[in-house]
Amino acid sequence: MEHARHVFRVALVLGAVVAAVMVTRGFLVPKSYGMYGPYRYDNVVEQMNVRLPLHRGAAACGECHDDQAKKRAAGGHKNVSCEICHGPLGLHVKEDGSVEAPPVDRSYLLCARCHRKIDGRPARFPQVVLEQHVSGPLEGHACLGCHDPHSPKP
Amino acid sequence: MAPTSTTSLPVLQPEPATPTPPEYGRRQFLADVMRLSGGALVFIAGGTVADALAAVAEKPRGEAYSWDEHLYAYLIDTSKCIGCGSCVRACAAENKVPDGFYRTWIERYVIGMEQTHVDSPNGGKDGFGPVQVGFTATKSFFVPKMCNHCRATPCVQVCPVGASYRTKDGVVMVDAERCIGCAYCVQACPFGSRFISPVTHTAEKCTWCYHRVTKGLKPACVEVCPTGTRQFGDLKREDDPVRLAIARDRVEVLQGHLLTEPQCYYLHLDKEVR
Numbered sequence: 449m450e451h452a453r454h455v456f457r458v459a460l461v462l463g464a465v466v467a468a469v470m471v472t473r474g475f476l477v478p479k480s481y482g483m484y485g486p487y488r489y490d491n492v493v494e495q496m497n498v499r500l501p502l503h504r505g506a507a508a509c510g511e512c513h514d515d516q517a518k519k520r521a522a523g524g525h526k527n528v529s530c531e532i533c534h535g536p537l538g539l540h541v542k543e544d545g546s547v548e549a550p551p552v553d554r555s556y557l558l559c560a561r562c563h564r565k566i567d568g569r570p571a572r573f574p575q576v577v578l579e580q581h582v583s584g585p586l587e588g589h590a591c592l593g594c595h596d597p598h599s600p601k602p
Numbered sequence: 603m604a605p606t607s608t609t610s611l612p613v614l615q616p617e618p619a620t621p622t623p624p625e626y627g628r629r630q631f632l633a634d635v636m637r638l639s640g641g642a643l644v645f646i647a648g649g650t651v652a653d654a655l656a657a658v659a660e661k662p663r664g665e666a667y668s669w670d671e672h673l674y675a676y677l678i679d680t681s682k683c684i685g686c687g688s689c690v691r692a693c694a695a696e697n698k699v700p701d702g703f704y705r706t707w708i709e710r711y712v713i714g715m716e717q718t719h720v721d722s723p724n725g726g727k728d729g730f731g732p733v734q735v736g737f738t739a740t741k742s743f744f745v746p747k748m749c750n751h752c753r754a755t756p757c758v759q760v761c762p763v764g765a766s767y768r769t770k771d772g773v774v775m776v777d778a779e780r781c782i783g784c785a786y787c788v789q790a791c792p793f794g795s796r797f798i799s800p801v802t803h804t805a806e807k808c809t810w811c812y813h814r815v816t817k818g819l820k821p822a823c824v825e826v827c828p829t830g831t832r833q834f835g836d837l838k839r840e841d842d843p844v845r846l847a848i849a850r851d852r853v854e855v856l857q858g859h860l861l862t863e864p865q866c867y868y869l870h871l872d873k874e875v876r
Contacts, residue, residue: 460632467636478780487767491777495812496667502696503814503822528828532688536695536822561729562686562828567742568710568730569684573829 502538506530509537516598523599533558533597559591574602667816672771673837674810674865677844677853678746681870682831685710685744689823689832690727696811696822703797705808706748706823711874712739718874745875746832748823749774749795749808750856750864757787757796757807766805772837772865773812778804792857793864810834 480489509530510517520526531537534550541547556578565575578586595601685708693699693706708726712719714737721733730744751774758766758774765780766787776787776796781804788796788805799806811821815834819825824834835844844867847853853867857876868875 457632460636464632464635481764484770485767486764488764488777488780491767491775491779492669492769495775495809496816498813501811501814501817501819501822503692503819503825505819505825527830529688529826531692532686532826532828536692539695562684564731566685566730566732567712567735567739568733568744570681570743573684 500538500543502536503529503531504537519598524602525598525600554590554592556586556591559595559597669769669771671838674751674772674815675835675837675844675848676748676751676810676866677833677835677847677869678866679831679833679869680743680745680872680875682829683708683744683746684829684831685726685730686828687726687729688826688828689746690725692822692826693808694727696814697809699806700800703799703806705795705806706746709745709747709875710742711745711872712742713872713874714739741872743872745868745871746823747793747795747856748866749791749810750793750862750866751808751810753863753865755862756790756792756860760786760790762786769812773810773815774807775809775812776805776807778802778806781805792860792862 478488478490481487483489506517506520506529513530517530520528520530533553534540539548540550560578562573563575565577569575591597687708689706690704690708693704697705699705704725704727706725707722708730709720709722710726710730710733712721712733712735714735717735717737719733719735719737719739721730723730726744751768751772753768753772755768755774758768762784763780763782765777765782766774767777768774783798783803783805785798785805788798796805796807798804811819811823814821814825820834824832833844833847835842835847837845837848839845847869848867851869853869854871855864855867856871857864
């Protein structure tokens with residue numbers, strides 16, 4: 449009996465240690481951790497609501513800019529989202545309703561991003577060799593002088 | 603007559619008197635600790651279970667979105683990409699990606715019979731310019747790249763703090779609150795899709811715009827792609843174009859030999875692309 453008491457004391461101490469670990473763990477491990485796996489489920493909900501979507505699509509732009517939207521939808525740039533050239537709608541019309549002018553890039557560089565003939569582009573995509581298309585220095589020429597970006601003709 | 607020695611062995615020491623236990627000794631203390639900790643255990647276990655149950659009960663949490671009904675996949679047709687970089691700019695704006703870091707980027711491959719030249723100036727964010735290579739190029743094309751949202755993802759496996767995970771709808775994400783910025787996952791990813799943000803000092807990566815797709819919108823890169831190179835789909839929808847393409851077309855994944863089961867599928871991928 450005398451020896452059994454020694455074992456009992458060790459068991460007591462071990463139990464206390466295990467309990468202390470459990471208590472500490474209870475405070476440190478987040479509530480939703482482990483609900484679906486070894487991660488915090490709350491973060492999934494946080495990621496869903498991390499911010500309002502900035503890009504809203506051409507239809508949302510058309511709610512105010514009906515004429516431009518119709519023109520674009522009928523022309524060769526019908527698959528080119530407004531937000532490619534003018535930036536996200538969410539930066540133009542802010543959450544609080546204030547309106548900020550969107551970027552309007554009139555330089556040839558904007559058009560060149562897609563239509564300059566360079567290695568890598570698929571051959572069937574309309575491209576121009578800028579040096580042959582215009583005479584003189586490129587900087588002086590704006591494509592917009594001849595081409596309407598909202599309804600371009602070749 | 604031999605005297606019978608009935609006397610037992612002399613008692614060398616008297617039977618020790620049981621010491622009177624002190625008012626509050628070690629034994630008492632340990633007993634109390636045991637009782638207390640037992641109570642705390644029950645208290646904590648009870649609390650955790652109740653919280654978990656409550657959380658499950660209100661699972662959608664304000665969103666009319668159920669992740670059981672979706673399983674996302676991504677399809678990239680490299681033969682359509684014109685390298686305009688709209689996706690890279692849209693991604694940076696939508697997700698506030700720091701300059702010089704990319705959640706998605708475009709690579710240009712210029713290939714000859716003997717050599718291959720790959721470039722990606724600023725991740726393709728400003729588009730591509732003319733390129734001079736020192737060999738005779740026979741073909742060239744653009745390849746958009748991003749997180750492949752692998753099913754058997756190495757990045758989640760190496761995370762020591764449970765900050766990286768894959769959701770039930772198939773998106774690999776990082777919990778910035780748990781992430782300690784050790785960058786094991788950055789090294790583990792064979793596609794270079796992750797980086798340590800210089801702003802938050804935690805791992806950051808493509809989330810397939812989880813804040814958009816859970817609201818029924820497309821990821822920003824897919825939204826702006828003018829040529830239909832990038833497509834986002836849901837494998838749990840019978841008539842989904844991406845699902846049909848994966849089922850019927852000859853699709854390829856990046857670094858298939860690593861068996862990470864990428865969920866970004868490629869059409870018309872060249873052997874030179876890694």
